[in-house]
Amino acid sequence: MTDIPRRTAIATILAAPLALSVSRARAASHAAAHEVMIQGFAFSPAELEVAAGDTVSFTNADNAPHTATAMDGSFDTGRLNGGESGTITVAEAGTHEFKCNFHPAMRGTITAT
Ligand SMILES: [Cu+2]
Structure with missing residues (x-):
């Protein structure tokens, strides 16, 4: 295993909760x-x-x-x-x-x- 895929995996794990909280905030304030x-x-x-x-x-x-x-x-x-x-x-x-x-x-x- 090279270093690059591992870094990508870590970045994905770190970014996931952030993306989730952003989409929750949008859903709460979203006006159609x-x-x-x-x-x-x-x-x-x-x-x-x-x-x-x-x-x-x-x-x-x-x-x-x-x-x-x-x-x-x-x-x-x-x-x-x-x-x-x-x-x-x-x-x-x-x-x-x-x-x-x-x-x-x-x-x-x-x-x-
Ligand atoms: Cu008219």
């Missing part, structure tokens, strides 16, 4: 990022299930401006012109219905657990 397209005057998907603390990015693929505005006031992208994106954080658990302020028939629901 969700994506919603706004296209043809509709949200896609219109219904999402997320965890509280997750983010949702809305991208407007239409030429008309849109918003994604929670009826309960918990989030609002503000005006998104064509081609623009806005990211909101779903801070509170619960069922959050949202609509477009310019086109109130455009509706969606985010359920946060």
Whole structure:
């Protein structure tokens, strides 16, 4: 046995607990990022299930401006012109219905657990 493989083995053993603690810390603070397209005057998907603390990015693929505005006031992208994106954080658990302020028939629901 040469010296090099032994050193590699020792380095692997020393690094393992560090890698484990880093991945645990990431799991504890990890917020998922969700994506919603706004296209043809509709949200896609219109219904999402997320965890509280997750983010949702809305991208407007239409030429008309849109918003994604929670009826309960918990989030609002503000005006998104064509081609623009806005990211909101779903801070509170619960069922959050949202609509477009310019086109109130455009509706969606985010359920946060
Ligand atoms: Cu709209």
